[in-house]
Amino acid sequence: MACDSKLRNGSDLNEFKIPEVCKSNSGLFVNHELYVNYGGLDGCADVDELRVLFDQVLSFFLKEVCVSKKVFRPFPPKLGDGQEADLFKLFLTVRRIGSYELVSENNLWEFVARECGIEIGLVASLKLIYIKYLKELDQWLLNGGFRDGKMENIEISVVEKLDLLSRQLGRSLVDVEIIGFEDCKGKTEGTSGFNQVQGGMNLDFSRINCDDEEKFGAGGHKRCELSPKSIKKVGFSMVNDEVKRKEILPDNVVMKVRLSMNHGDDNVLKSVDLPVIDYLDDDDDDNDDVMITAKDDDLDNVVSRSVNIQKRKREEESLQLSEMLDWLANAARDPHNNAFETSQRSNKGKNFTNDHLHKQVLSARCALFAELNVDLGNEACGSQKKTQRMHPSMYENDRVQLRCSRRTTAAIPCPLKRQQTESSNIRTDRIREITEPHDQKCNLGPHHQAEVPQWTGVVSDSDPKWLGSQMWPQPNGPYRENEEGEMVIGQGRQGICECVFPGSAECVRFHIAENRLKVKIELGPLFYKWKFNQMGEEISLSWEPEEEKRFKSIVIKARYDLEHSTKSRREIMNKFWTKASDLIPDKLKKNVVSYYFNVFVLRRRSYQNRVTPKEIDSDNDEEEVGSVGDRFGYEKIHGLSLKCSENLQRTDLEP
Amino acid sequence: MRSKDRISYFYDGDAGNVYFGPNHPMKPHRLCMTHHLVLSYDLHKKMEIYRPHKAYPVELAQFHSADYVEFLQRINPDTQHLFPEEMAKFKLGEDCPVFDDMFEFCQIYAGGTIDAARRLNNQLCDIAINWAGGLHHAKKCEASGFCYINDLVLGILELLKYHARVLYIDIDVHHGDGVEEAFYFTDRVMTVSFHKYGNLFFPGSGDVKEIGEREGKFYAINIPLKDGIDDTSFTRLFKTIISKVVETYQPGVIVLQCGADSLAGDRLGCFNLSIDGHAECVRFVKKFGLPLLVTGGGGYTKENVARCWTVETGVLLDTELPNEIPDNEYIKYFAPECSLRIPTGHIENFNSKSYLGTIKMQVLENLRCIQHAPSVQMQEVPPDFYIPDFDEDEKNPDERIDQHTQDKHIQRDDEYYEGDNDNDHNMDDA
Numbered sequence A: 001m002a003c004d005s006k007l008r009n010g011s012d013l014n015e016f017k018i019p020e021v022c023k024s025n026s027g028l029f030v031n032h033e034l035y036v037n038y039g040g041l042d043g044c045a046d047v048d049e050l051r052v053l054f055d056q057v058l059s060f061f062l063k064e065v066c067v068s069k070k071v072f073r074p075f076p077p078k079l080g081d082g083q084e085a086d087l088f089k090l091f092l093t094v095r096r097i098g099s100y101e102l103v104s105e106n107n108l109w110e111f112v113a114r115e116c117g118i119e120i121g122l123v124a125s126l127k128l129i130y131i132k133y134l135k136e137l138d139q140w141l142l143n144g145g146f147r148d149g150k151m152e153n154i155e156i157s158v159v160e161k162l163d164l165l166s167r168q169l170g171r172s173l174v175d176v177e178i179i180g181f182e183d184c185k186g187k188t189e190g191t192s193g194f195n196q197v198q199g200g201m202n203l204d205f206s207r208i209n210c211d212d213e214e215k216f217g218a219g220g221h222k223r224c225e226l227s228p229k230s231i232k233k234v235g236f237s238m239v240n241d242e243v244k245r246k247e248i249l250p251d252n253v254v255m256k257v258r259l260s261m262n263h264g265d266d267n268v269l270k271s272v273d274l275p276v277i278d279y280l281d282d283d284d285d286d287n288d289d290v291m292i293t294a295k296d297d298d299l300d301n302v303v304s305r306s307v308n309i310q311k312r313k314r315e316e317e318s319l320q321l322s323e324m325l326d327w328l329a330n331a332a333r334d335p336h337n338n339a340f341e342t343s344q345r346s347n348k349g350k351n352f353t354n355d356h357l358h359k360q361v362l363s364a365r366c367a368l369f370a371e372l373n374v375d376l377g378n379e380a381c382g383s384q385k386k387t388q389r390m391h392p393s394m395y396e397n398d399r400v401q402l403r404c405s406r407r408t409t410a411a412i413p414c415p416l417k418r419q420q421t422e423s424s425n426i427r428t429d430r431i432r433e434i435t436e437p438h439d440q441k442c443n444l445g446p447h448h449q450a451e452v453p454q455w456t457g458v459v460s461d462s463d464p465k466w467l468g469s470q471m472w473p474q475p476n477g478p479y480r481e482n483e484e485g486e487m488v489i490g491q492g493r494q495g496i497c498e499c500v501f502p503g504s505a506e507c508v509r510f511h512i513a514e515n516r517l518k519v520k521i522e523l524g525p526l527f528y529k530w531k532f533n534q535m536g537e538e539i540s541l542s543w544e545p546e547e548e549k550r551f552k553s554i555v556i557k558a559r560y561d562l563e564h565s566t567k568s569r570r571e572i573m574n575k576f577w578t579k580a581s582d583l584i585p586d587k588l589k590k591n592v593v594s595y596y597f598n599v600f601v602l603r604r605r606s607y608q609n610r611v612t613p614k615e616i617d618s619d620n621d622e623e624e625v626g627s628v629g630d631r632f633g634y635e636k637i638h639g640l641s642l643k644c645s646e647n648l649q650r651t652d653l654e655p
Numbered sequence B: 001m002r003s004k005d006r007i008s009y010f011y012d013g014d015a016g017n018v019y020f021g022p023n024h025p026m027k028p029h030r031l032c033m034t035h036h037l038v039l040s041y042d043l044h045k046k047m048e049i050y051r052p053h054k055a056y057p058v059e060l061a062q063f064h065s066a067d068y069v070e071f072l073q074r075i076n077p078d079t080q081h082l083f084p085e086e087m088a089k090f091k092l093g094e095d096c097p098v099f100d101d102m103f104e105f106c107q108i109y110a111g112g113t114i115d116a117a118r119r120l121n122n123q124l125c126d127i128a129i130n131w132a133g134g135l136h137h138a139k140k141c142e143a144s145g146f147c148y149i150n151d152l153v154l155g156i157l158e159l160l161k162y163h164a165r166v167l168y169i170d171i172d173v174h175h176g177d178g179v180e181e182a183f184y185f186t187d188r189v190m191t192v193s194f195h196k197y198g199n200l201f202f203p204g205s206g207d208v209k210e211i212g213e214r215e216g217k218f219y220a221i222n223i224p225l226k227d228g229i230d231d232t233s234f235t236r237l238f239k240t241i242i243s244k245v246v247e248t249y250q251p252g253v254i255v256l257q258c259g260a261d262s263l264a265g266d267r268l269g270c271f272n273l274s275i276d277g278h279a280e281c282v283r284f285v286k287k288f289g290l291p292l293l294v295t296g297g298g299g300y301t302k303e304n305v306a307r308c309w310t311v312e313t314g315v316l317l318d319t320e321l322p323n324e325i326p327d328n329e330y331i332k333y334f335a336p337e338c339s340l341r342i343p344t345g346h347i348e349n350f351n352s353k354s355y356l357g358t359i360k361m362q363v364l365e366n367l368r369c370i371q372h373a374p375s376v377q378m379q380e381v382p383p384d385f386y387i388p389d390f391d392e393d394e395k396n397p398d399e400r401i402d403q404h405t406q407d408k409h410i411q412r413d414d415e416y417y418e419g420d421n422d423n424d425h426n427m428d429d430a
Helices: A020-024 A044-068 A087-097 A100-105 A109-115 A120-142 A149-153 A156-173 A177-186 A210-226 A266-281 A314-318 A321-333 A338-345 A352-370 A382-386 A392-401 A406-410 A423-435 A480-484 A505-523 A537-542 A545-564 A569-583 A589-611 A634-638 A646-653 B029-040 B066-074 B084-089 B102-121 B151-160 B177-182 B231-249 B275-286 B302-316 B353-372 B397-401 B403-408 B413-419 B422-426
Strands: A033-038 A201-203 A230-235 A255-257 A291-294 A469-472 B007-010 B048-051 B127-130 B166-170 B189-196 B220-225 B253-257 B292-295
Touching: A044 A087, A044 A120, A087 A100, A087 A109, A087 A120, A100 A109, A100 A120, A109 A120, A321 A352, A537 A589, A545 A569, A545 A589, A569 A589, B007 B102, B029 B302, B066 B102, B102 B127, B102 B151, B102 B292, B127 B302, B151 B166, B151 B177, B151 B253, B151 B292, B166 B231, B177 B189, B189 B231, B220 B231, B220 B353, B231 B275, B231 B353, B253 B275, B275 B292, B275 B302, B292 B302
Parallel strands: A201 A255, B007 B048, B007 B127, B127 B292, B166 B189, B166 B253, B189 B220, B253 B292
Antiparallel strands: A033 A230, A033 A291, A469 B048
């Protein structure tokens, strides 16, 4: 990053206040947007050099890494229209935004495509190419994969190239992530000092320049096209957890500390504003300034991400978060500072303290990005709720989608309605979406719209022949007189009954039967037409106990297969139905289905109601536990003695 | 407690007994449960219940392409592997499996909505209910999201024969994309859909910016919502927008799709509506006093679907239902509480006030464009003269009186109604 960084106007961030709390605190909780503006490459020469390096590294990567994983990637990759994709540009653009996850989450692929000079229609294939070619490379570089033991046999030159590349990329892109992360990894348990902290802290980086917002929105693209200087937009939050790694405790924290700028102060406003403008105006401006701008604005959307940083060594305890923050504030205040520069140059750590702090910042960021999508929607972050938490999609809508056309937003259809139930499938489904781009346009045309005649004011004929056949009131039914008199409808359950044990199984059963009879008399023949005779547990009476037993056994078998077998669902279920018709030859499939819903599920429910009332779910076919009970009231009918069979059932059903 | 409206309710016992396959969230058995619950509350005494005719392929082809309808008719689970290309072309498989009696099922629910529309057209009722219908995702040439035949489009096409403008309202948690798409270019149907949008939620369409095109521009309204919307904000938004829509558009008839997957605790949905909140929308729409066609839709937690649609049947009958569910065959599905109301969910409401405000403003803004450029005559249809149609080869005139044969054949109710006072007793005010 910015070796010779200097902030021309020397923006004075003196307004940064770090309250005392912060100093005694630890845990970093950054919530709000953090705009980091990085200086780009100095000239075209650099870009070319970088491109050459990138090509070398990529070809090496594809050869070595991909071959070892036995995947073949044709090169060069082509977009949907046959055009070759500029991988370097793509890589650079995505890096600028942050990471693949960040791009996807914020729906920025269209933006990326535009940056790469590719048509919007090809967004999907562009994304696919990124996933196939660059995502791993990105990860690999980030993780320092090339330092892996496996790679020792690789020529030093390549490693050097990689190093160079990563450093150059880092410099041009802002992201010293690579270096920072490596360092962080190098030390056994990680070095970030701020995670020894007990609490969390909430930093609001306030961005002063409100206009800037729009520039990011509207002018942003243009600027990026003009120069490789990049903009990074990130909102994140971080929660520190003493107890476990990678787990967020809801009761963790939270002291809110605001690093806010005084909005009323014109000086500050100016000083931060200016560099941005200079930046835009001066093309030969080679300052690689580090500018942290954040905005404190309630309307501003925030993507909060919580990240749990690994627990670090005790010896690092002396390094406090506050120290790091001080350093950060200082660096922002005076980027000319030698200490700062040194820290960026030296990986070896001449100036240990600064270097260290510098790395802390970077590794913190690194960790944040690495886990950005891990805990998306993690409800465990109770602490987040206290802050201005926003749903990610909110962010997406208000911020990003306004920039996108309707087409693009509509171009991400969700192919499966039921995928919400099968969360594990989502990932693959998404990939399928990418490969099968949809465009709303194709939904318009004679193959999609209904033919609607012009309204002429003349009523055309509606075919009155088919109006349905009246079932109720029964045209010549015996109960017509009822309707003349006072009729009370919509009565609930009668509160009092005269049963010996109100609420007991016998009582309930009696009332069900009573009501059934009532309905039967009232409906007369309709009772059969509406298939009331096929409703309720009653229908089990037409099943032989032997048949019921068989049905139960094949259900258990199918369920077991679904969980343990590698066969496809369709195969298993086909087998299930063939088996059902084999084992229960007297019953049609229709009867079996009806038995399933009217008896089988009902019994499962009655079991669940009694045994696991908190986990009732009659709609899940697969997770049936303890569902296969004796017939409800079986004893009553057959005069068998009561036996408690539930527990037995439960054990023999456990897969 | 007495309903002045004549209510026609459509039900066929066969529709509830089909099975989409194991672990498929769509369970038509919910229709049996709903009907059962409706009867447990004696609601049938206040309405007419009809068995719909099974829609003929030619009727289905009023909207759908003939080859698609023909394929649906032809395919069955045993032969589906022989037609992989057609299966893919018509998007059958995954979400929309081929199951036994699939086509018959489609015929029944589509027939129900078509019949309902015809009864409304012929002014034989004021409100028609078909809980089996409302399958709003089906497209002209393909199945989608558990929907094979788009009964709503067929019903609306039928209504368009008698009405200049039809308003379609959709409160399913999913976007009513099939209906919107079918009428995307026309101003004779205004589609209004309230749905969850974003994060790749099915079907992925329904942004507020989708407003229709050509003549249909501004005649498609989408209200995209986020997870966890609650009763208060939903009903407020619904009332504001719908009252403005009705005022502006002046529809002759309203079609209301009451997908119950917008309820809290649905297996696929992510809203936080209570049954009362959901039913409040129905109540509100009913109050306009326009002819109303009410259909079902999604809803994947069976018990709640049955509860919701029963309550809404009650609402349409102006009947408040007590909370305790009367004993019936399916009481165990409603155990342990056996109550009509369900606990509200605990999903956080991600719809901020400002977000909803923005959406509302945008929708109202689009509506204003209609006021200034009415491309449809804003006059209601001239009164409808209904001429009974005698179909000689259908039935022997003598048999029309024979009630037992009525079920076997589709009956000409018109005759029956004209000649007899039968239908008066049902909705008398005496």
